Amino acid sequence: MIRLEDVHLAFGDNTVLDGVSLEVPPACIYALIGPGAAGKSVLFKVVAGLLRPASGKVFVDDEELGPLNEIELARVRKKIGMLFQNYALFDMNVAENIAFPLRRLFDLSEEEIAERVAERLERVALPGTEHRIPQSMSGGQKKRIGVARATIARPPIVLYDEPTAGLDPVTSQKIYDLVQEEQRAQDTTVMVISSDVAGVLTIADRVGMLHEGRLIFDGTTDDAKASTDPAVRQFVHGLTEGPL
Amino acid sequence: MGAPAAPVGVLLALPQRVGAFLLALATQIGGVTILLGQILRRLNPARIDRHELFRNLNRMGVRSVPIISATAAFTGGIMVVQAAPFVEQFNAKGFIGWAATFTTFRELGPLLIGLIFNGRVGANNTAELGTMQVTDQVDALRALAIDPIAYLVVPRVLAMISMMVVLTILGDAIALGGAMLTADLLLDVDPRIFWASAIERLETWDFFVGLIKSLLFGVMIALMSCYYGLATRGGAPGVGRAVNASVVASAAGVFIADYFSTFVLD
Numbered sequence A: 001m002i003r004l005e006d007v008h009l010a011f012g013d014n015t016v017l018d019g020v021s022l023e024v025p026p027a028c029i030y031a032l033i034g035p036g037a038a039g040k041s042v043l044f045k046v047v048a049g050l051l052r053p054a055s056g057k058v059f060v061d062d063e064e065l066g067p068l069n070e071i072e073l074a075r076v077r078k079k080i081g082m083l084f085q086n087y088a089l090f091d092m093n094v095a096e097n098i099a100f101p102l103r104r105l106f107d108l109s110e111e112e113i114a115e116r117v118a119e120r121l122e123r124v125a126l127p128g129t130e131h132r133i134p135q136s137m138s139g140g141q142k143k144r145i146g147v148a149r150a151t152i153a154r155p156p157i158v159l160y161d162e163p164t165a166g167l168d169p170v171t172s173q174k175i176y177d178l179v180q181e182e183q184r185a186q187d188t189t190v191m192v193i194s195s196d197v198a199g200v201l202t203i204a205d206r207v208g209m210l211h212e213g214r215l216i217f218d219g220t221t222d223d224a225k226a227s228t229d230p231a232v233r234q235f236v237h238g239l240t241e242g243p244l
Numbered sequence B: 001m002g003a004p005a006a007p008v009g010v011l012l013a014l015p016q017r018v019g020a021f022l023l024a025l026a027t028q029i030g031g032v033t034i035l036l037g038q039i040l041r042r043l044n045p046a047r048i049d050r051h052e053l054f055r056n057l058n059r060m061g062v063r064s065v066p067i068i069s070a071t072a073a074f075t076g077g078i079m080v081v082q083a084a085p086f087v088e089q090f091n092a093k094g095f096i097g098w099a100a101t102f103t104t105f106r107e108l109g110p111l112l113i114g115l116i117f118n119g120r121v122g123a124n125n126t127a128e129l130g131t132m133q134v135t136d137q138v139d140a141l142r143a144l145a146i147d148p149i150a151y152l153v154v155p156r157v158l159a160m161i162s163m164m165v166v167l168t169i170l171g172d173a174i175a176l177g178g179a180m181l182t183a184d185l186l187l188d189v190d191p192r193i194f195w196a197s198a199i200e201r202l203e204t205w206d207f208f209v210g211l212i213k214s215l216l217f218g219v220m221i222a223l224m225s226c227y228y229g230l231a232t233r234g235g236a237p238g239v240g241r242a243v244n245a246s247v248v249a250s251a252a253g254v255f256i257a258d259y260f261s262t263f264v265l266d
């Protein structure tokens, strides 16, 4: 469960989150959509406790993040797997990148680690790339390695920031299938940011639309498709005419 | 903007700039002090990532040996070349060994090695931490419940400080070798006379003054380069600016530390 209550956050005089309240129920896929610079990535960092809001409350599994110090936050973050918009892969080979959370969180044998890394790479359609260096790979490949790293430790909450950016339609669908299958299999709580609105709505249970730091829509996927709000309508249906 | 505004603007520009500069300076000194506090807290009790420490000792220290050696050897030689006319004029061959050792241990060794270390290791460190910062890798570590100060900063700072001292000892030795060789070739000073004059007049303290200085320089470079690296904002251009600021600030820090420690340690 993830809950935000009236969250405000600004960088200098650039107000990025202007009173955002939302709730992601357990075992739900929540799609967060909205135009560029709406504050979507910032909202993810607030949920993971990487940025502290100026005011408002953030709850992860009924625990409020506000009063926690870095060490206590670390405990909460162990429940969260996160895919960063710009990959955030480390300067080490693919296998080491993906195995990183496993090594930090569990005490597994090298064989077990190698096995789980290979299984992840298979799932993101990049088998056999263990020894490559992420810096030498394409944007779409790096995204998928990020997906593998975010999910290898099977965290109960996963945040995907643009998991299908830079992917062809077929690979995109594979990633969406992966997100959905794993969410269903383990009842994880998932938030997905995506610019591919039509694609992400095929797997989402609920949708939130962020616009200029405010959540202008929050409801089920069907409600989103049927919304009469001009901005939501325009964004969900990809129209060129409208307020955006 | 009307015409009368211009002279006022010009008049205000200078105090404004001075004010902005002082504010930025205060921010940076404050930031470095906070970082120092965070590092010290993680040293007691010591929570050090051994793997990261050894990795950094190797790439910051061992890999700096060639450049430090080359510079030190030439510096030792140049010192004697510069002194040669006076040595001949005053027939001071019996002093050249002592003069070379004294200047190397006390001043030239730590200072030159500090500046090279700043250019090679400090700059590289800022670039690396800065890149990690702007590509969200630092946040990715935090998201994986890893403390970036303990994991990234502490091993680097320890490696830089200890390697700065070790490289100074090495550089001192090589510089003296260069000086001895040049004195022999250029001034016909027998190496035995060179060493005899050094050993006769030199005090152990002269050597330790240099080591204390190198330790201080190491602290300066380590703190500054980590601070500017982690404070990087604004993508790849931001990394360039951070490296520049870090190298300048560290060099200034080294000279200030040198100036004051020379007084205190005398």
Ligand SMILES: Nc1ncnc2c1ncn2[C@@H]1O[C@H](COP(=O)(O)OP(=O)(O)OP(=O)(O)O)[C@@H](O)[C@H]1O
Pocket (backbone or CB within 6 Å): A011, A014, A016, A034, A035, A036, A037, A038, A039, A040, A041, A042, A043, A085
């Ligand atoms: N670390 C930061 N420092 C200063 N400003 C920031 C920082 N991170 C984000 N911002 C600003 O916050 C605003 C929202 O950024 P954010 O990355 O959340 O947008 P987004 O909705 O994810 O957009 P996109 O779809 O393009 O990824 C932007 O105006 C951005 O400039």
Ligand SMILES: [Mg+2]
Pocket (backbone or CB within 6 Å): A040, A041, A042, A085, A161
């Ligand atoms: Mg974003």
